[in-house]
Amino acid sequence: MKDVVAPAAPVQFDMPISEMIWDAKYRLKEAPTKGPAAEGRNLAVQDLTVEDTWRRIARALAQPEKDADLWEERFYDALSGFRFLPAGRITAGAGTDRNVTLFNCYVMGTIPDSMAGIFDMLKEAALTMQQGGGIGYDFSTIRPQGAPVIGVGSDASGPLSFMDVWDAMCRTIMSAGARRGAMMATMRCDHPDIERFVDAKADAARLRNFNMSVLITDPFMDAVKADADWDLVFNGKVWGTIKAKDLWNRITTNTYNHAEPGVIFIDRINAANNLGYCETIAATNPCGEQPLPPYGACLLGSINMARLVKNAYESNAEICLDELNDLVRLAVRMMDNVVDISNFPLEQQRAEAQAKRRIGLGVTGLADALLMLGLRYGSEDAAAQTEAWMKAIARASYLASVDLAKEKGAFPLFESKAYLSSGFMKGMDDDVRGEIAEHGIRNALLTSIA
Template sequence: MTTTDPFRMDISRHIWETRYRAPGEADIRASWQRVAHAVAQAEANDREPWVARFAALLDGFRFLPGGRILAGAGTGHRVTLFNCFVMGEIADDLEHIFEALKEGALTMQHGGGVGYDFSTLRPAGTVAQATGSIASGPVSFMHIWDAMCATMLSTGARRGAMMATLRCDHPDIEVFVDAKRDPAVLRHFNLSVQVSDAFIQAVADDAEWPLVFPLHAGETAADTVLRRWTGTGAPVPCRVVRTLKARALWQRILRAAYDTAEPGVLFVDTINRDNTLGDVEHLTATNPCGEIPLPPYGACDLGSLNLAAFVTAPFAADARLDLEGLADAARLAVRFLDNVIDVSRYPLPAQADEARRKRRIGLGITGLADALVLLGLAYDSAGARALATDAMQTVRDAAYLASVELAREKGAFPAFARDAFLASGFAARLPANIRDAIAAYGIRNSHLLAIAPAGTISLLANNCSSGIEPVFAAEAERRVLQADGRYRTHTVRDYAWLRWQSLGHEGMPPAFIEARALDPRAHLAMQAALQPCVDNAISKTINVAADTPFERFAELYREAHALGLKGCTVFRPNPVTGAILSEPPPDERVQCCGIEREAD
């Protein structure tokens, strides 16, 4: 290994060789050059200077594009450069259900993960008026999707990732919540409950909670309520199928999460209040890891700025985060990700249309915890949260101004409506100069920011801490899924700890703290500090010990809603999913989105 070799860890080289290296590439710099050249093809003029700029952005792992971009750009393969999609609305009839299944299979074949809202499917036991048949319910159809995903894996397709969501007022919500208590079923799905503000209020009031479903044409019912349902633009009459105590359902959701690590929850009203396109879309589903709430056929175009790469004089008294350099990188990364929209293939025409009309991207950060260690800030300190907020505000402001400049150069996204955009919850919080610039020139991208797990690409970057997660451990055994479905285990060491040792120090850096030593509130506090700066969402797993009392576990979800978060996932080691980084049985296929975060 030479001093100019960018890889400091065997696992990083292994990931590059097995996932992101194209035939004939001698080193990762050749991969960066390939990607930069491919993305620059979206430029109408002077492409070569953009190739050089994009390659410099990638150099040294400063910017980590989503894994599909690294793996597919410039290879000539018929693959998408988007990590994940939310698929189209599933109409409640057999023909359209299986059409939706086919669309999911085609998307997975091209390398994309998929998310679905199954709330449109009528509850089990309902008699279909047209045929007289009895509906089997949304969870029964999810088993078909699960089998499809497993079959796609057997063909050598990229590992499938799927998200299923269901409304908290759907009559089959209890079946959905408990579905993964059986460790043998729905192993390729992540599950999330769409939790509304009304439901949270009903829990607080100890009120009755109606479980309902829209009336079809010609149907009547004695007891109805009005609800805006998935796929409807306004409230529609819904039959009240039955009622139960809101607190009983909430406890059931949390007990399942406590026992099996699923389902997560999506605070859908918070998501939609914040949406810059709230006037034209209602969001009810996300990509498999939850950082991008998307409309039907929406796609996530992801990339992460590695904060650890922007720390100057690490561990020294004058250590600092280079915010100016971070802003410069953010501006260039926006152009990079915007270009991906134009050079990518799309599994379905509807996905291409949706991406090009709104031009959503998701620029985020990774390496936060390691950057904090390099700067001498403990993850759970007020100083750490202030630094993280400064970093994310810097990225936000640079990204939005870059998107305005792109609008001046290339045009605003086609669905842009100035007044509605500026009236949205997120845009209302933007600094006045950015709002004025948007009003004057428009903006190229409807959404710009998301904090993804960035698990695999952070391993590629010499095991920097992933996303905004704390450092899991100074040293751990890490398993990596290989093409044959088996695992290869590596000993991995934290990036910041290795930097500390390389300077001749012994022991641990003063600010080093492992995830297991943190109060779970520190996870929530960090997510809450950054959410106001993020127009999409944040993928964050709150790790708690196996012996955490249930009431303390449950309190985290209540706090997450009160803090204005868009979702919450709490992981407690349990008999169904095991412990983080534990070795699975040799014949067990990996689950959808565990600690490895294969979505990137």
């Protein structure tokens, strides 16, 4: 008689709230098509355990591979034990028949300064949010309050009034599903309505569905340091002049009092961007970790550092760098495949994603991992250890993407000389730069701390 191998025990969640969140947000449940539950009051559970969720994701993300069965098992191994955590849109949507996007982060197209163009952009935002994408917009392109509207004999209401319309749309879309809508609004520090933008969250009932950030330029910071005047400009016309330091103090005071607005050092972002030769960034996703161009999209995923610690709390506690490297390489491959299997609300978003194949691999569980190694979060030793881990992840990510380029081809807009001349890539290790120069790279950008 053959030995009977007992099935592996289901994973036990560390805390009840973890299981509650999985059950409420990520566990696959489908409404029956007939019977008393057909109205959706009781959903049929498809993911009986979290292992079923991992299997569903692994199978879906392996579909673009030539040997899908092989990669399904490898991807499942990366997911098991919560070692690699794909972002929520992937966890909730991969391997289902739902018409949803697997990308968390979007920045929408440039808003035209016309009534028709503005409401076209509102429609695109609604379609994107309907599929679960968070969105960012730069409202600097809309003429300021009081500007003449040629041909109709009236004055413009300004970008803040249209942001109110976006806010109402987001509230409506949110009411249609379980996931709260999220938006980012940005505005240049030299827009004539910037003071109104900075003060907007002083009204606690206004723009509740927006995060807001001021696009800070290098010349503005120079003017702040010099206590110089600062011109407010739209379409080449100076609408007013204020003290740069007064605007800076206004920003920081509102941030202290109302937690808004944030600041985005937009010139620094564009100077460092790997793709500065083919795109200009003016906004981010709702939480600010993904600066993106018009119609840009990025997916997210995290290495769970705490799950990689060996001999936790002992004197020989460590993270094995070989295991970290292998897990990063699997994560990069999984996330690259998401670009090919995901739905996109708009064709412009699909084209942008597939032309650049940007992904955002980050970490979670960092503070726990440091504690397991006996390092106090925020200490110099912890900062040094974090820097070493982050460099290892960046190197592994970029080299994994080079290997994918050898196998599947570089991203379509790759230009070796321009790419390697970007601010970020100038600081990359020489061996990694050499590999990219010789073989190209599959993903234009790879890392992000969400």
